[in-house]
Amino acid sequence: MNLIRIWLNPQSWSLQVQIVVPLLLALYLYTKGYKSLSSKKAFFITPSAKWQKRSFYMGVLGIFLALESPVDALSVTSFSWHMGQHMLLLLVVPPFILAGVPWMAMYEGIPISIRPRLGEIANKVLSKNYVNKIISFLTKPGVALGIFALDLWIWHIPAIYDLTFKYNSLHDFEHSTFLAVGMLYFSTLLDSPPVQVSLSPIKKIPYIFGGILACWILGIVLTFATAPLYSPYLHQAHATIASTLASQELGAAIMWAPSMIPFDVLFAVSLQKWLASESKKDEISALEAKQALLAKKSS
Numbered sequence: 599m600n601l602i603r604i605w606l607n608p609q610s611w612s613l614q615v616q617i618v619v620p621l622l623l624a625l626y627l628y629t630k631g632y633k634s635l636s637s638k639k640a641f642f643i644t645p646s647a648k649w650q651k652r653s654f655y656m657g658v659l660g661i662f663l664a665l666e667s668p669v670d671a672l673s674v675t676s677f678s679w680h681m682g683q684h685m686l687l688l689l690v691v692p693p694f695i696l697a698g699v700p701w702m703a704m705y706e707g708i709p710i711s712i713r714p715r716l717g718e719i720a721n722k723v724l725s726k727n728y729v730n731k732i733i734s735f736l737t738k739p740g741v742a743l744g745i746f747a748l749d750l751w752i753w754h755i756p757a758i759y760d761l762t763f764k765y766n767s768l769h770d771f772e773h774s775t776f777l778a779v780g781m782l783y784f785s786t787l788l789d790s791p792p793v794q795v796s797l798s799p800i801k802k803i804p805y806i807f808g809g810i811l812a813c814w815i816l817g818i819v820l821t822f823a824t825a826p827l828y829s830p831y832l833h834q835a836h837a838t839i840a841s842t843l844a845s846q847e848l849g850a851a852i853m854w855a856p857s858m859i860p861f862d863v864l865f866a867v868s869l870q871k872w873l874a875s876e877s878k879k880d881e882i883s884a885l886e887a888k889q890a891l892l893a894k895k896s897s
Contacts, residue, residue, distance in 0.1 A: 610668035631707030654698025660691040681849035685857045692780035696790040739786040746783040747812035763830040799871035817853030
């Protein structure tokens with residue numbers, strides 16, 4: 599019942615201008631641009647276009663829930679809610695947004711009068727050799743996976759985690775890195791036109807399991823900790839060592855179960871695509887063998 603009251607209490611909703619306004623702007627640009635591209639029958643607007651749009655909207659909703667809803671308020675008093683917030687930003691929002699093919703749609707939504715200037719700026723930046731080298735390095739699947747793991751682990755080191763409670767700017771930066779790193783990692787596994795993934799379906803699987811392992815390692819640490827690792831929660835009203843440890847263990851359970859869903863979906867899709875490609879290869883081989891046999895008989 600207390601939880602229901604919290605969600606119904608207007609004061610539990612942050613509604614920060616610096617977050618709400620960019621989200622509304624992104625929704626406007628995306629919706630306008632996607633409609634325009636659909637009318638032009640852009641190559642990446644698939645028959646499942648409605649699903650693509652819903653995916654992007656779900657991603658934006660995930661950011662809103664993580665940062666503006668009572669999830670943010672509850673994360674201050676409960677480690678498990680805080681872990682849920684982190685997983686939303688790192689694991690849930692990025693694949694939803696990428697699956698919504700946002701890049702061209704949002705660009706199409708920008709007023710035509712502004713686009714040439716933005717194009718000039720982008721070309722100027724991308725024409726620099728060191729910029730291309732940095733982008734090329736960061737988007738290597740192994741590098742993206744390493745950054746993903748380090749970002750997850752470093753922010754959950756107790757001393758650093760506790761500092762985010764003292765400095766709001768550091769806490770905001772933490773959330774920004776979760777979202778950015780999640781986008782980087784999943785961009786190596788999910789096509790988001792015009793950006794295409796270089797890995798074949800079967801080669802994606804080790805990197806998917808690498809992400810799972812990074813989450814499991816943190817989950818193991820939290821599960822087998824015999825005492826609360828994060829002191830701010832011990833200072834909350836009515837907090838005890840037992841209740842704080844229980845919340846910490848629940849946070850670990852979030853790492854073990856719900857957080858694995860995006861990885862499970864990616865693994866299933868990659869495996870299905872690989873099996874389909876192998877089946878097609880077998881069909882082609884059988885057809886070629888049959889044609890060769892017929893050619894031999896006719897000669």
